[in-house]
Amino acid sequence: MVQIPPAIHNWFSNKGWAIHPHQQEMFNRAADPATLLIAPTGGGKTMAGFLPSLAELAEGQHDGLHTLYVSPLKALAADIRRNLRVPVEQIGLAIRIEDRTGDTSATQKKRQRADPPHILLTTPESLALLTSYEDAPRMFENVQRIIVDEIHALAESKRGDQLMLALARLQSLCPNLRRVGLSATVEDPEAIARFLARHPDPCRIIQADPGPDPDILMLKTHEMPPWSGGGAAYAIPAVMEQIKQHKTTLIFHNTRAQAEIFFHNLWLANEEGLPIGVHHGSLDRQQRERVEAAMVRGDLRAIVCTGSLDLGIDWGDVDLVIQIGAPKNVKRLVQRIGRANHQYNAPSKAILVPANRFEVVECVAALEAVGAHDLDGDPRGPGPRDVLCQHILIAAAAGPFDADALYAEMTAAGPYAQVTRADFDACLEFCATGGYALRAYDRWQRLQQQLDGTWRLRDPRAVQRIRMNLGTIQDTDTLKVRLRRNRGGKPLGEVEEGFAASLTPGDTFLIGGQIVRYEGLREMVVEVSRRADRKPKIATFSGTKFATSTQLSDRILRMFAQPDWPQLPRHTADWLGLQREISRLPQRDRLLIESFPDNGREHLCVYGFAGRNAQQTLGLLLTKRMEEIGLAPLGFVATDYATLIWGLDAVTDPRPLFQPDALRNGLETWLAGNAVMKRTFRASATIAGLIERNTGGQRKSGRQATFSSDILYDTLLKYDPDHLLMQITREEAMRGLVDFGRIESMIARIGDRIDLLRLDRVSPLAAPLFLEVGKVPVKGEAEERLLAEESARLLQTAGLEPA
Incomplete structure (x- = not known):
């Protein structure tokens, strides 16, 4: 055992704390090249990560x-800075600690490069930007450790891929750099360890005592959950009672819109005037910071929030977490539960509130998964190539580079360990010329090879543009919302450009927990005035909709196989029992399809349990196939567990609809000219550096960026369909917005085991889909037939045609 310096050990003793075994183990292994610590929230994992650094700096x-120190959130970096300064000052260590994020002033950023602190807390984007400067070797020459906090969250996105490429760059500047990853929720430690370590170096995994299981249950209410919807308005009185019984409650939602609506309804029921706040990513930064400060002071009894508070900020006296709506993902649920009772070896207390009848089943499945410590997560694929292209441009911004050395450096990053030289060269060629179809345009001629074989920027002025457009976060096109005044009123937050375009003067909507009236759009700012209405005319922006994970869907299907369901409320168990009596319950190794008439239309319900995105895509593909074989579909709607299609003709044999090759061909044909593909292209082209969102200090509007990217997409589709960016776009669309991989997995799993049941009426499990929003109409033969029938009826009524 390595001895912790007396000054640090005495500080622990004076606080009445004992050094946890995993903290001592991290100290013992401080010299290891890479270490992953998995420790529960409140277990002192941040201090465990910093202990060796404090000892060395002492x-x-x-x-x-x-x-x-790198974290996915600016607020988390600032929180760690505040918390770390306390022990440093109390121990009496002469250590400078600063953070560097998008909120840091330009003056301070410049000083940090010239005179860096001992400990710098930053984000992936800011670190990538630092590596783009020519003086990066001098700034980083003495770095000994890098601590990546909440590494599980970064590993799930392109931000993590960009971070690992930046680490590979740092490792080439300081070969003895040691890497540390911290997380409380990791479903596959070995995969995260490979992600973190320099390839092919090993990474030691340290697992702390997980502590007691959380105290988690499903809320019981006098009101039954509705058949459909996601607002859980029925539970407002019961949630209000829980708030009264606890010091501070975090109330999580899956979308920003649901958080706004729930906060509004909760405030209307708040007859005692308890202090309650709302927090999500679309609110103005100052408003978020005020809410955060009030939470730290303990001034709020509850805060309605979204994923903006998923990660490890220490909120002090939070003693209850409430999850409104099914969590969709067990790992996310465990992360959110950890926000309560931020203490080691003390159980977190949480309550799940299903928003509708089916979510009761999903919540019980999630409870069982948490109890079994069964976290979900999909295997990581290879690092995306648009991020690789951006990294090549970042390397060029820092100065001339050797392609062989850069390739070796990139393949040392875990996500890119398997990148072939051919793929790397294709990315380099794209960065240099724009690719075959674009090489004639001077604006995309960015790199040139020198006589000594190195590559450098053709125009040194391109450095600034590369830095201005760096990053992988693709925010939705948003517009600022301000109170209307002559010289610009108080900022309230942001709404999506598409939502703003749908508004007309006089419309009311929710933002920041208050109802506002849309007055007009001026200089790309949505101007509003306050209203005292009790109900907004229009709900706010949609936000992100999560899809139920594969593992949670499998657990639900296993639950359906039980003979009865004592763990479910009686009303839900009776509902499933009635489904089994009238039809049958879906099974994991078979595909259940129900066919039934309703309201003069034929309906087909496909229980794929593939998640919302995949079920939506399945609806598009199946209706396309039905059109091709003359079955006249009229529309469809999808949820996480099923797709409901309606039309004029009944399906008698579903097998032709599910031929894998036909579905894939249909998907590719549909994608080629679809907005989904163009949206994906725009995101990848922006990351890869083909499209610039920021030019000369001005940010393009969403419409401007869309216009330029659509022209590029159409050009490449016509003249260079195999262009690198078109390949990347197809890959991203397949695994992202349309989630086609889950459809293919479902088809591979069921084979030809497809059960079509013809019913005389709607089944209990299909009934909620009739109440779902987001119905998609199908324009085709069915519409023409209906028009022809209506025309014939009108002519007959007028006596112009025989009966």
């Missing part, structure tokens, strides 16, 4: 930057 013999 010796007082280090110049410049010693430790980098």
